[in-house]
Amino acid sequence: MTQIQWTRKDLLGLRDLSREEIELVLETAKSFRDISLRPVKKVPVLRGKTVANLFFEPSTRTRVSFELAEKRLSADTIHVASSMSSIVKGETLKDTARNIEALKVDVVVMRHGSSGAPHRLAHHLKASVINAGDGINEHPTQALLDMFTILEKKGKIEGLNVTFVGDILHSRVARSNIWGLTKLGANVTVCAPKTLLPARVGELGVRVTTDLCQAVKDADVINLLRIQLERQQESFFPSIREYATAYQINREILRDAKPDVLIMHPGPVNRGIEITSEIVESPASVILDQVTYGLAARMAVLFLVSGAAKKEKEAK
Amino acid sequence: MTQIQWTRKDLLGLRDLSREEIELVLETAKSFRDISLRPVKKVPVLRGKTVANLFFEPSTRTRVSFELAEKRLSADTIHVASSMSSIVKGETLKDTARNIEALKVDVVVMRHGSSGAPHRLAHHLKASVINAGDGINEHPTQALLDMFTILEKKGKIEGLNVTFVGDILHSRVARSNIWGLTKLGANVTVCAPKTLLPARVGELGVRVTTDLCQAVKDADVINLLRIQLERQQESFFPSIREYATAYQINREILRDAKPDVLIMHPGPVNRGIEITSEIVESPASVILDQVTYGLAARMAVLFLVSGAAKKEKEAK
Amino acid sequence: MTQIQWTRKDLLGLRDLSREEIELVLETAKSFRDISLRPVKKVPVLRGKTVANLFFEPSTRTRVSFELAEKRLSADTIHVASSMSSIVKGETLKDTARNIEALKVDVVVMRHGSSGAPHRLAHHLKASVINAGDGINEHPTQALLDMFTILEKKGKIEGLNVTFVGDILHSRVARSNIWGLTKLGANVTVCAPKTLLPARVGELGVRVTTDLCQAVKDADVINLLRIQLERQQESFFPSIREYATAYQINREILRDAKPDVLIMHPGPVNRGIEITSEIVESPASVILDQVTYGLAARMAVLFLVSGAAKKEKEAK
Numbered sequence: 001m002t003q004i005q006w007t008r009k010d011l012l013g014l015r016d017l018s019r020e021e022i023e024l025v026l027e028t029a030k031s032f033r034d035i036s037l038r039p040v041k042k043v044p045v046l047r048g049k050t051v052a053n054l055f056f057e058p059s060t061r062t063r064v065s066f067e068l069a070e071k072r073l074s075a076d077t078i079h080v081a082s083s084m085s086s087i088v089k090g091e092t093l094k095d096t097a098r099n100i101e102a103l104k105v106d107v108v109v110m111r112h113g114s115s116g117a118p119h120r121l122a123h124h125l126k127a128s129v130i131n132a133g134d135g136i137n138e139h140p141t142q143a144l145l146d147m148f149t150i151l152e153k154k155g156k157i158e159g160l161n162v163t164f165v166g167d168i169l170h171s172r173v174a175r176s177n178i179w180g181l182t183k184l185g186a187n188v189t190v191c192a193p194k195t196l197l198p199a200r201v202g203e204l205g206v207r208v209t210t211d212l213c214q215a216v217k218d219a220d221v222i223n224l225l226r227i228q229l230e231r232q233q234e235s236f237f238p239s240i241r242e243y244a245t246a247y248q249i250n251r252e253i254l255r256d257a258k259p260d261v262l263i264m265h266p267g268p269v270n271r272g273i274e275i276t277s278e279i280v281e282s283p284a285s286v287i288l289d290q291v292t293y294g295l296a297a298r299m300a301v302l303f304l305v306s307g308a309a310k311k312e313k314e315a316k
Numbered sequence: 317m318t319q320i321q322w323t324r325k326d327l328l329g330l331r332d333l334s335r336e337e338i339e340l341v342l343e344t345a346k347s348f349r350d351i352s353l354r355p356v357k358k359v360p361v362l363r364g365k366t367v368a369n370l371f372f373e374p375s376t377r378t379r380v381s382f383e384l385a386e387k388r389l390s391a392d393t394i395h396v397a398s399s400m401s402s403i404v405k406g407e408t409l410k411d412t413a414r415n416i417e418a419l420k421v422d423v424v425v426m427r428h429g430s431s432g433a434p435h436r437l438a439h440h441l442k443a444s445v446i447n448a449g450d451g452i453n454e455h456p457t458q459a460l461l462d463m464f465t466i467l468e469k470k471g472k473i474e475g476l477n478v479t480f481v482g483d484i485l486h487s488r489v490a491r492s493n494i495w496g497l498t499k500l501g502a503n504v505t506v507c508a509p510k511t512l513l514p515a516r517v518g519e520l521g522v523r524v525t526t527d528l529c530q531a532v533k534d535a536d537v538i539n540l541l542r543i544q545l546e547r548q549q550e551s552f553f554p555s556i557r558e559y560a561t562a563y564q565i566n567r568e569i570l571r572d573a574k575p576d577v578l579i580m581h582p583g584p585v586n587r588g589i590e591i592t593s594e595i596v597e598s599p600a601s602v603i604l605d606q607v608t609y610g611l612a613a614r615m616a617v618l619f620l621v622s623g624a625a626k627k628e629k630e631a632k
Numbered sequence: 633m634t635q636i637q638w639t640r641k642d643l644l645g646l647r648d649l650s651r652e653e654i655e656l657v658l659e660t661a662k663s664f665r666d667i668s669l670r671p672v673k674k675v676p677v678l679r680g681k682t683v684a685n686l687f688f689e690p691s692t693r694t695r696v697s698f699e700l701a702e703k704r705l706s707a708d709t710i711h712v713a714s715s716m717s718s719i720v721k722g723e724t725l726k727d728t729a730r731n732i733e734a735l736k737v738d739v740v741v742m743r744h745g746s747s748g749a750p751h752r753l754a755h756h757l758k759a760s761v762i763n764a765g766d767g768i769n770e771h772p773t774q775a776l777l778d779m780f781t782i783l784e785k786k787g788k789i790e791g792l793n794v795t796f797v798g799d800i801l802h803s804r805v806a807r808s809n810i811w812g813l814t815k816l817g818a819n820v821t822v823c824a825p826k827t828l829l830p831a832r833v834g835e836l837g838v839r840v841t842t843d844l845c846q847a848v849k850d851a852d853v854i855n856l857l858r859i860q861l862e863r864q865q866e867s868f869f870p871s872i873r874e875y876a877t878a879y880q881i882n883r884e885i886l887r888d889a890k891p892d893v894l895i896m897h898p899g900p901v902n903r904g905i906e907i908t909s910e911i912v913e914s915p916a917s918v919i920l921d922q923v924t925y926g927l928a929a930r931m932a933v934l935f936l937v938s939g940a941a942k943k944e945k946e947a948k
Contacts, residue, residue, distance in 0.1 A: 036420040040364030042392070048672030050700060061415070064394055068366060068419055071392040076674070076703040078696055095900065099693070102923035103700055104668040269411065291418035352736040356680030358708070377731070380710055384682060384735055387708040584727065607734035 006304040010122040010129040013138035014179040022147070022180055028300035029148045029293070035072055036295050046075035049106040049306055053079045054096075055132070056112045061267060062132050062142075065291070066109050069298035078105070093117060097124040107306050110134075128305035136170050142266055143176035145297035147184065149290050150221055153262055158185035163215045165247055166225030166274055169196045169236070173266050174225055178204050191215035193246065195236045212247055216257050223264040224249060227274050240273055250276040254284070262286050322620040326438040326445040329454035330495040338463070338496055344616035345464045345609070351388055352611050361619055362391035365422040369395045370412075371448070372428045377583060378448050378458075381607070382425050385614035394421070409433060413440040423622050426450075444621035452486050458582055459492035461613035463500065465606050466537055469578055474501035479531045481563055482541030482590055485512045485552070489582050490541055494520050507531035509562065511552045528563055532573050539580040540565060543590050556589055566592040570600075578602050638936040642754040642761040645770035646811040654779070654812055660932035661780045661925070667704060668927050677935055678707035681738040685711045686728075687764070688744045693899060694764050694774075697923070698741050701930035710737070725749060729756040739938050742766075760937035768802050774898055775808035777929035779816065781922050782853055785894055790817035795847045797879055798857030798906055801828045801868070805898050806857055810836050823847035825878065827868045844879055848889050855896040856881060859906050872905055882908040886916070894918050 004020045014022065035043055051070045055063055058081070070077045097120075100108055107128045110118045115135030122129035133139040150157055162181055164174050168190045181188050188206040190197065191214075202208050209215050216222060227243060237243045249263065263275070263285045271277045279285060320336045330338065351359055367386045371379055374397070386393045413436075416424055423444045426434045431451030438445035449455040466473055478497055480490050484506045497504050504522040506513065507530075518524050525531050532538060543559060553559045565579065579591070579601045587593045595601060636652045646654065667675055683702045687695055690713070702709045729752075732740055739760045742750045747767030754761035765771040782789055794813050796806050800822045813820050820838040822829065823846075834840050841847050848854060859875060869875045881895065895907070895917045903909045911917060 038364070041366060041420060042364040048670070048674040050673060050703075052696075060396055060398070064368075064396065064419065067394060068392070071366075076700070078699060080692055080696065082692070092900075095903075098920055099899065099923055102920040103696065103927065104673060104924065105700075267411075267415065268408075271411075288414055288418040291415055292420065295419065354680070357682060357736060358680040376712055376714070380684075380712065380735065383710060384708070387682075387710075583731065587727075604730055604734040607731055608736065611735065 009126075009305065010118075010131075011140055011301050011305055012119050012122060012129065012131045014140050014143055014176045014183070015138065017180075017183070019183045022144070022183060025144055025297070025300050025304065026148050026151055028304060029144070029296040032299040032303070033152075033293070033296040035299070036068075036292065041072050042074060043072065044074045045303055046070070046073040046106075046306060049075045050104065051075045051077050051107045051109060051302065052100055052103075052105045053077065053132075054100075054108060054110045054112075055079070055081050056110070056117070057133065059111055059133070061291075062111065065294045066130075066132060066141075066298055069295050069302060072295070073299055073302055075107075075302070093120055094124050097121050101125055101127055107302060128307075130301055130305060133172055136172055136175070138176045138179075139172040140176045140180075141294070141298050141301055142173050143180045144301065145290055145294040146173075146177055146223060146264060146266070147180055148293045148297050149264065149286055150262065152293065153286055153289070154220065157181065160186045160220040161189065161218050162186045162221040162223060163189040163191060163219040164223050164225060165191045165212065165215060165249065167196045167227055167236070168192045168201060168225065169198050170228070171225045177223065178206055182206070189215050189219070191247070193237055193243070212253060213256065216249075216253055216261075219257060219261055221262045221264060222249060222257070223266075224274050226266065226268065227270060244273050248274060248276065249279055251278060254279065260284075264290060267291070325442075325621065326434075326447075327456055327617050327621055328435050328438060328445065328447045330456050330459055330492045330499070331454065333496075333499070335499045338460070338499060341460055341613070341616050341620065342464050342467055344620060345460070345612040348615040348619070349468075349609070349612040351615070352384075352608065357388050358390060359388065360390045362386070362389040362422075362622060365391045365622055366420065367391045367393050367423045367425060367618065368416055368419075368421045369393065369448075370416075370424060370426045370428075371395070371397050372426070372433070373449065375427055375449070377607075378427065381610045382446075382448060382457075382614055385611050385618060388611070389615055389618055391423075391618070409436055410440050413437050417441055417443055423618060444623075446617055446621060449488055452488055452491070454492045454495075455488040456492045456496075457610070457614050457617055458489050459496045460617065461606055461610040462489075462493055462539060462580060462582070463496055464609045464613050465580065465602055466578065468609065469602055469605070470536065473497065476502045476536040477505065477534050478502045478537040478539060479505040479507060479535040480539050480541060481507045481528065481531060481565065483512045483543055483552070484508045484517060484541065485514050486544070487541045490539075493539065494522055498522070505531050505535070507563070509553055509559070528569060529572065532565075532569055532577075535573060535577055537578045537580060538565060538573070539582075540590050542582065542584070543586060560589050564590060564592065565595055567594060570595065576600075580606060583607070641758075641937065642750075642763075643772055643933050643937055644751050644754060644761065644763045646772050646775055646808045646815070647770065649812075649815070651815045654776070654815060657776055657929070657932050657936065658780050658783055660936060661776070661928040664931040664935070665784075665925070665928040667931070668700075668924065673704050674706060675704065676706045678702070678705040678738075678938060681707045681938055682736065683707045683709050683739045683741060683934065684732055684735075684737045685709065685764075686732075686740060686742045686744075687711070687713050688742070688749070689765065691743055691765070693923075694743065697926045698762075698764060698773075698930055701927050701934060702741075704927070705931055705934055707739075707934070725752055726756050729753050733757055733759055739934060760939075762933055762937060765804055768804055768807070770808045770811075771804040772808045772812075773926070773930050773933055774805050775812045776933065777922055777926040778805075778809055778855060778896060778898075779812055780929050781896065781918055781925045782894065784925065785918055785921070786852065789813065792818045792852040793821065793850050794818045794853040794855060795821040795823060795851040796855050796857060797823045797844065797847060797881065799828045799859055799868070800824045800833060800857065801830050802860070803857045809855065810838055814838070821847050821851070823879070825869055825875070844885060845888065848881075848885055848893075851889060851893055853894045853896060854881060854889070855898075856906050858898065858900065859902060876905050880906060880908065881911055883910060886911065892916075896922060899923070 109130045109132050111132040112134050115137035118131040168174050182205045265287045425446045425448050427448040431453035434447040484490050498521045581603045741762045741764050743764040747769035750763040800806050814837045823841050897919045
């Protein structure tokens with residue numbers, strides 16, 4: 001068991017966290033895992049606390065997952081959706097922050113199209129900030145739930161070969177996972193056509209390849225990134241069909257994979273493009289476990305940053 | 317008192333229910349009727365349960381009615397509104413279902429523009445599904461609240477003459493009511509211009525007429541269907557004025573009706589079109605009672621499908 | 633301590649309230665002030681009560697403030713947003729009212745673009761109605777929170793000089809404040825270019841001036857009204873720059889002000905237009921206190937109109 005205490009006000013990204021901090025979140029997630037399986041799916045951990053969900057980018061999945069995690073911890077929740085460009089500007093974000101503070105909100109969950117927006121908010125705020133995805137920078141709770149899923153299914157992370165396939169260039173999910181997994185001792189490979197690889201991705205301590213066969217061969221985990229169809233006209237790849245021909249995860253490509261490889265995907269899945277329906281439905285797929293474990297991971301983060309953990313220890 | 321136990325996971329339509337099952341819902345609704353009249357309008361029946369409201373068609377009234385019913389039963393509620401056409405497709409609906417399941421939701425309330433969508437969802441889901449209106453197929457909780465209103469006001473349903481006037485062709489409210497009322501022994505008449513009558517509506521065991529006088533004369537209950545003004549350009553009827561001339565419920569047409577006839581309408585009312593303001597305001601109108609009893613009917617359905625009933629009995 | 637009891641079903645405006653009633657709200661706000669500062673920000677005062685928030689005009693700030701006030705009082709809340717023009721019409725508003733009543737809602741919080749809409753709703757409703765802003769008429773909870781802020785910071789209202797600067801013509805905030813402050817014995821000054829002053833504003837018992845220096849000189853409180861940039865094309869003032877030159881609150885203009893003058897603003901602030909950033913950040917500014925005290929003022933109003941106060945006294 002990790003012996004450290006959580007001292008951070010915010011969860012902004014896995015880049016900043018130490019190995020011990022990440023392990024503490026994963027252990028805490030384990031303790032929340034079974035709450036959503038009980039007949040009464042509710043604990044009074046955050047009773048009387050207020051969580052504001054600020055979504056400047058639309059997101060049904062992440063929004064619902066956070067909202068359920070908050071309600072199952074008995075928090076009062078507020079939802080603010082906005083695409084107003086005025087709020088994107090720095091100065092206005094600061095005013096937004098102060099207003100939230102003045103409403104005596106305890107935790108702000110923020111998704112924003114600009115990389116770094118939650119960091120700026122956190123800087124101005126005494127309340128905790130949880131990054132629910134910022135631009136192409138990080139999506140730390142997604143990476144934490146991915147790591148928690150691996151841990152539950154494989155029993156460890158250290159030494160595993162984890163391969164990411166897809167749009168690495170634009171993926172905050174990949175970035176957060178790379179920071180987290182490398183800290184925990186996994187060997188990370190990223191695989192994509194050259195146009196979807198960041199310029200100096202190798203410097204992040206990962207193996208880089210454009211060859212799917214090679215990326216899949218010795219993988220313990222394959223984590224697929226969603227191909228965003230709306231990006232096709234920007235011509236990062238010639239056509240969906242060509243992408244699928246070279247980078248789709250299907251029965252053939254998995255023939256040479258390890259028999260116990262895990263298939264992961266943050267959803268929503270484009271069946272028939274980055275993965276076939278057959279593989280989505282196969283026993284190797286843990287895509288729905290990721291959704292379930294996402295609740296536990298988010299409950300853990302809400303619990304830790306809200307300081308409930310600290311207070312509990314003080315009470316003993 | 318009905319002696320049967322509720323065994324269904326879902327409430328998809330009244331077509332599938334037995335007479336005894338419908339009676340059980342109505343009896344359960346009676347036991348929930350007075351909760352909304354108390355100073356503290358809340359019972360802990362669904363505490364720690366999660367209800368997801370998926371509205372793929374916009375609806376303020378039905379949404380608010382369900383949401384209040386859920387909150388007064390102490391459930392945690394989630395609202396997802398969507399008009400995304402991608403979700404209409406079968407495969408994606410299945411993925412939606414599985415994601416909901418993975419979030420450990422107990423009950424899904426679903427409104428959808430496609431007939432049969434909640435049935436497909438229910439097929440893929442261990443969680444309960446309540447149909448809140450699917451295409452032109454069924455709207456079972458509306459029919460149950462209509463029947464509960466009749467029962468409260470008339471003391472019985474068997475043997476009553478119940479007349480539906482309006483757009484029978486497109487009305488899921490009429491369809492659900494016809495299934496339910498005929499099972500409970502009411503004599504149902506449907507009345508509309510020929511263009512607004514389904515081809516083989518007589519096979520449902522109802523009397524069919526295009527003559528409003530005849531339809532009204534011996535009715536114990538007249539249940540009006542909303543004329544959807546946006547359908548006029550499809551020319552199902554020549555003009556609103558002509559429709560109103562032949563099919564409006566007003567003082568004149570009610571001169572030959574029974575003195576204790578009940579006037580019902582699922583709302584929102586087009587005053588001056590399918591019914592005059594005078595009749596909406598008259599003592600015969602139970603339109604607002606329908607809104608109030610809708611809470612009781614929906615609380616009953618939520619209670620029964622969520623298995624709370626079963627568990628309560630086991631505990632004794 | 634005020635000895636009167638609250639007997640009003642609704643809070644529609646400060647024009648109707650007596651001095652004693654306003655003082656009762658302010659005293660009640662004081663008793664709710666510290667709830668939002670506690671670790672567990674929740675009291676069971678409105679448990680089992682339903683509050684419906686009907687926002688026919690969009691508003692994030694006022695909506696969130698009311699929603700938090702309601703949740704911290706443990707009420708069940710419903711949110712209905714609408715810009716449907718059909719609901720603006722009188723007859724439909726009456727139907728809306730009756731439907732809300734039939735759902736056994738206890739309190740309706742309503743924002744509406746038409747002056748008088750909440751009054752019409754209240755007339756048709758047994759449930760309480762709280763005006764959250766109606767057209768250019770009143771915004772009583774904003775004025776109450778402004779007065780509560782003055783009281784907390786200055787210890788009194790009677791005899792203080794309170795100056796409003798900005799778009800007096802279109803400001804429901806100014807109108808509510810003028811009704812309230814003059815009843816409590818403050819000396820109110822309004823200052824704006826002639827085009828932004830109502831025709832007979834002097835009849836409200838306030839001093840009127842177009843000269844900012846004069847308006848600021850002896851003020852104990854300066855309450856700024858937001859300049860609505862979208863109104864510029866209606867040419868109420870020549871240009872934003874010209875407005876700012878003559879009416880901006882900045883360091884220079886405050887050189888002749890009292891050293892302990894309070895700077896207030898209902899938000900959101902247009903920094904650099906009606907006020908400089910420097911003054912927003914200065915110790916004189918209580919703009920964020922207004923946000924915090926808004927929770928207390930709204931909790932007080934919700935508590936009083938919902939009759940909880942009356943019932944509590946009966947129980948003793």
